[in-house]
Amino acid sequence: MLAGKAMRNIRLGTLLGIPILVNPSWFVLLAFVTWLLAAQVYPGFVEDRSAVLYFGMAASTVVVFFASIVLHELGHSVVARAYRIPVRSITLFIFGGVAHITREARRPLPELLMAAAGPLVSIALGGLFLFGFWLAGANDERAFDVMFLWLGLTNLALAIFNLVPAFPMDGGRIFRSILWLVVRDYHSATTTAAWTGRFFAWALIAVGFLALLRVPVYVIDEWWQGIWPVLIGWFLENAARQSLVQAKVIRALDRYRVTDLMTADPPIADAGTSVAALARGVLEINPRISYFVEDRGRLAGIISSYQMMAVPQARWDDVTAGQAMIPSSRLTAVDPEKRLSEVLMEMESADITHVPVVYEGRVLGVVGRDRILGVLRQSGFLRSAQA
Numbered sequence: 001m002l003a004g005k006a007m008r009n010i011r012l013g014t015l016l017g018i019p020i021l022v023n024p025s026w027f028v029l030l031a032f033v034t035w036l037l038a039a040q041v042y043p044g045f046v047e048d049r050s051a052v053l054y055f056g057m058a059a060s061t062v063v064v065f066f067a068s069i070v071l072h073e074l075g076h077s078v079v080a081r082a083y084r085i086p087v088r089s090i091t092l093f094i095f096g097g098v099a100h101i102t103r104e105a106r107r108p109l110p111e112l113l114m115a116a117a118g119p120l121v122s123i124a125l126g127g128l129f130l131f132g133f134w135l136a137g138a139n140d141e142r143a144f145d146v147m148f149l150w151l152g153l154t155n156l157a158l159a160i161f162n163l164v165p166a167f168p169m170d171g172g173r174i175f176r177s178i179l180w181l182v183v184r185d186y187h188s189a190t191t192t193a194a195w196t197g198r199f200f201a202w203a204l205i206a207v208g209f210l211a212l213l214r215v216p217v218y219v220i221d222e223w224w225q226g227i228w229p230v231l232i233g234w235f236l237e238n239a240a241r242q243s244l245v246q247a248k249v250i251r252a253l254d255r256y257r258v259t260d261l262m263t264a265d266p267p268i269a270d271a272g273t274s275v276a277a278l279a280r281g282v283l284e285i286n287p288r289i290s291y292f293v294e295d296r297g298r299l300a301g302i303i304s305s306y307q308m309m310a311v312p313q314a315r316w317d318d319v320t321a322g323q324a325m326i327p328s329s330r331l332t333a334v335d336p337e338k339r340l341s342e343v344l345m346e347m348e349s350a351d352i353t354h355v356p357v358v359y360e361g362r363v364l365g366v367v368g369r370d371r372i373l374g375v376l377r378q379s380g381f382l383r384s385a386q387a
């Protein structure tokens, strides 16, 4: 959700059916970690060896290191899928890894397990590598042992950093779920956790700046390394602020139920009707029009102005409603009492503009994305141009 909008991701392959992607920004991190290991870390332990050996050690370590990060994200993903929350991808980028989990859990406990799974994987991996270090003989002047040691300590450090209760980091999500469990209020739990996240982010930025100004901050060895806390803090600050906006959006939407916004009994069109017959003269007057499309008396799909406009006007006479509609196989019917925030999230993840409202097997009406966005506009979240 946060990474890689601007640059195209490269697909490495799939794990458990989840695409593993690499954002081009990740190569900066790859280069930095490789350099750090080859030039700074390993020569300090295994002394007076060739640059080729250091580089070989660094190169093989980073492969395992980034595999560890993917496993961490896979930990989150496996729990998400156990709760039937779809996982779109796992992406490596400049600040590490991120699992693109399509939505949050609706209850605090699944959210807690989902957030905790990643750090637990990192702790397990850290323990495993340290065990490997011990098995190898724990000689920190020998190449093989030192690689195990670094991987072990780094995975543990990663787990600890991720467990800081700063939303939306893993620890912040755990913190939020616990608050949610205690106060039984999603909104206030998220707001509190997100503000904690922002304070932590500002603290990181401050520490980074102090280091860059060459003030000794103890946690950073070299002044120029202050750039990382500044960047990571800035990234976290953005993410935490977005979470706050998102929480407000959810609250604004959840004041309504589907029934409040639904268009009851929309007009019905036959699947064989041409788009021209539906659109011509109607779209200008009512751009929010939508039809149920029936094929031999059965609901076959929904067609709205979005789908009609997607057909070039020159072809309006040739294309039928049945061809242009969103077929019912892609539509997920919603209950009239469902929360609007959940409906909007489902629309966004399935990339559809309308959903039929169904109660006890009977189609009551249709709710359109534009009506939901209208609520957000009224609440001041969107400017009219963004409709």
Ligand SMILES: [Zn+2]
Pocket: 072, 073, 076, 118, 119, 162, 170
């Ligand atoms: Zn994580």
